[in-house]
Amino acid sequence: MSSPVAEKAPDDSSKLKTFLSILRKFVGVTDIASVRFSLPAQLLEPRPNLEYWNYLDRPETFASIGTSDDELGRMLEVLKFWFTKDLKYIKGKPCKPYNSTLGEFFRCSWDVTEGDASEANVPGVKVNGAAATDGGEPVKVCYLTEQTSHHPPVSAFYIDCPQRGVSARGFDQISAKFTGTNIRVSPGEHNLGIFVNIEKRDNEEYQLTHPHAYLGGLLRGALAITVSDAAYITCRKTRMKAILQYLEEGWIGRSQHRLEGVIFRFNPDKDTTTRIKDVAEKDVVARISGSWHGKITYTVAGSKESQVLIDVEPLFPASKNVPPDEQQLSNESLKFWGDVTNAITSKQFTQATKLKQDIEERQRQRAAERKASNEEWKPRFFTGALTPLGKPELTEEGQKVLQGIRDGDYSLEESTVKGA
Numbered sequence: 001m002s003s004p005v006a007e008k009a010p011d012d013s014s015k016l017k018t019f020l021s022i023l024r025k026f027v028g029v030t031d032i033a034s035v036r037f038s039l040p041a042q043l044l045e046p047r048p049n050l051e052y053w054n055y056l057d058r059p060e061t062f063a064s065i066g067t068s069d070d071e072l073g074r075m076l077e078v079l080k081f082w083f084t085k086d087l088k089y090i091k092g093k094p095c096k097p098y099n100s101t102l103g104e105f106f107r108c109s110w111d112v113t114e115g116d117a118s119e120a121n122v123p124g125v126k127v128n129g130a131a132a133t134d135g136g137e138p139v140k141v142c143y144l145t146e147q148t149s150h151h152p153p154v155s156a157f158y159i160d161c162p163q164r165g166v167s168a169r170g171f172d173q174i175s176a177k178f179t180g181t182n183i184r185v186s187p188g189e190h191n192l193g194i195f196v197n198i199e200k201r202d203n204e205e206y207q208l209t210h211p212h213a214y215l216g217g218l219l220r221g222a223l224a225i226t227v228s229d230a231a232y233i234t235c236r237k238t239r240m241k242a243i244l245q246y247l248e249e250g251w252i253g254r255s256q257h258r259l260e261g262v263i264f265r266f267n268p269d270k271d272t273t274t275r276i277k278d279v280a281e282k283d284v285v286a287r288i289s290g291s292w293h294g295k296i297t298y299t300v301a302g303s304k305e306s307q308v309l310i311d312v313e314p315l316f317p318a319s320k321n322v323p324p325d326e327q328q329l330s331n332e333s334l335k336f337w338g339d340v341t342n343a344i345t346s347k348q349f350t351q352a353t354k355l356k357q358d359i360e361e362r363q364r365q366r367a368a369e370r371k372a373s374n375e376e377w378k379p380r381f382f383t384g385a386l387t388p389l390g391k392p393e394l395t396e397e398g399q400k401v402l403q404g405i406r407d408g409d410y411s412l413e414e415s416t417v418k419g420a
Contacts, residue, residue: 044356045095046344048333050106050145050155052097053172055194057317058084059110059141061310062159065166066198070124071238072285075263076298077122078196078206078233079242079288080310083296085194087317090293094215094223098337098356100155101363102377102419105146106333108320109405111138121307123300139163142405143320144398145172149377149385150367150419154190156382156392160402165199169392182216192390204237211246226257227292230275236268243276244288259296261288323410331415363420380415 045052056062061081068074119125145157152173159168173188187193193209211229228248234241244261262276264283273279289306290296294313297306322328328335340359343352370377379385381398394402404410 044344045097046341047097048104048106048337049097049100050104050147050333051108052088053155054108054143054145054157054320055081055085055168056110056141056143056159056320057087058315059318060112060114060116061085062166062168063112063139063141063161063164064116064119065196066164066201066204067119068122068124070122071240072263072300073122073124074198074201074204075206075233075235075238075240075242076286076309077119078208079244080116080118080122081196082208082231082233082244083292083310084312084315087312087315089225090312091316094225098340099360100147100153100333101331101336101359102147102150102367103331103380103415103417104333104336104419105144105329105331105381107142107144107401107405107410108322109143110141110318110320112141113138118308118310121309137163140406142402144381144394144402144405146379146381146398147419148379148382148392149190150363152188152190154188154386156379158382158392158394158398158402160406162406166196167199168194168196170194171386171390171392182214182218184212184214186210186212190386190390195391202237204235206233206235208233211244232274234266234268234271239265239268240285241266241271241273242288243274243279245276246292257291257293259288259290259292262286263288263298327410327412329412329414331418331420336420359420366419377419 058081061077061084065077065081066074068077139161140163142160142162143157145155147153147155148171154171154173156171157169161167170193171190173191175186175188177184177186187210191210193207196206196208198204198206209232211227211231214226214228215223216226217224227246229246231244231246232241233244240263242261242263244259247256247258247260260276262279262284263286264273264279265285266273266283284301286298286300288296288298288309290309292312295311296309298309299306322334323332325335330336334341337359340352340355343349343355369375377385379395381395381401383393383395387393401412404412
């Protein structure tokens with residue numbers, strides 16, 4: 001049998017026209033993300049969602065959380081992680097990865113060998129306190145995620161840096177609405193943000209909420225992400241809160257991606273402050289200013305001298321370590337979508353679309369079978385599909401998988417039940 005012939009790849013302009021013609025069908029739909037509509041393969045980025053959507057584009061900033069002996073310093077460390085977690089959207093063009101399937105999972109790690117150079121500017125950090133190696137060994141940051149629900153589409157994730165005693169978890173879920181000129185992307189109802197825990201600091205927990213974002217440029221044929229909303233970072237234990245206000249861009253002139261922010265003392269049991277201008281001056285600890293595409297500075301209350309918190313301009317997403325091909329399971333993202341990815345990269349778009357549709361149909365059939373037998377889907381690595389607190393818990397098997405990532409042991413038995 002002859003191999004499928006490579007097809008001519010559509011240019012960006014024709015891609016956008018096709019994408020726009022599909023989106024127009026969803027004008028007025030409250031949440032197009034929950035519809036899970038299928039796109040032709042030539043419009044997709046050849047990467048599975050679970051592989052693409054992680055928050056560790058610069059893992060050294062995550063590994064540095066908790067280094068500071070100062071409460072303000074630790075809040076600033078969390079903010080540096082925040083500003084670097086999605087570099088892929090700053091350095092690369094927006095794209096639509098695959099729709100992840102129920103039970104699909106992804107695991108990887110980063111060996112951090114270089115320290116966060118800007119850590120020296122954070123209060124409470126010793127001059128040599130930002131080294132990213134412990135005793136000459138690289139610091140390992142581990143990541144595990146699993147699609148736990150299909151309707152609504154939700155995945156749980158867990159991040160761990162055992163040498164530093166810092167971890168994070170949460171649910172990924174987005175809500176999207178097409179307005180006719182752009183797509184408004186919001187956190188879904190089960191996405192309560194990223195919860196960062198610092199074990200060595202008496203288990204301080206920071207909740208980082210996601211702002212609304214906008215995918216624009218559909219009519220111009222040049223996709224771009226803008227943010228004009230507020231994000232909040234809170235820590236009940238230190239009674240410290242940060243408000244980050246992403247400023248709306250003017251319709252004339254070059255986009256500046258400006259933001260301003262404030263870190264202040266607050267009462268977590270009586271907190272109603274959502275705007276920077278409503279923060280009492282006596283409660284201000286520091287102020288934030290800059291561009292989330294470039295340099296961000298902070299100024300401690302009572303001082304007129306600003307310090308550089310982070311400069312993302314020279315930074316790019318770090319490469320990750322994944323299990324060898326032969327040790328990946330059939331429902332592990334890279335292998336699960338491997339044939340589709342290979343077909344897209346080989347420009348065999350008709351074949352890729354067929355393979356993708358086969359997966360989608362298989363998932364529908366298995367969902368129907370579970371419904372007919374009144375069988376409830378149970379995630380493998382997390383204790384529940386959803387939790388009201390937005391903080392997923394690992395199952396015993398999930399804990400073992402995470403330990404295997406730490407040890408470089410990727411041996412794992414195939415799942416007995418498949419979602420697709």
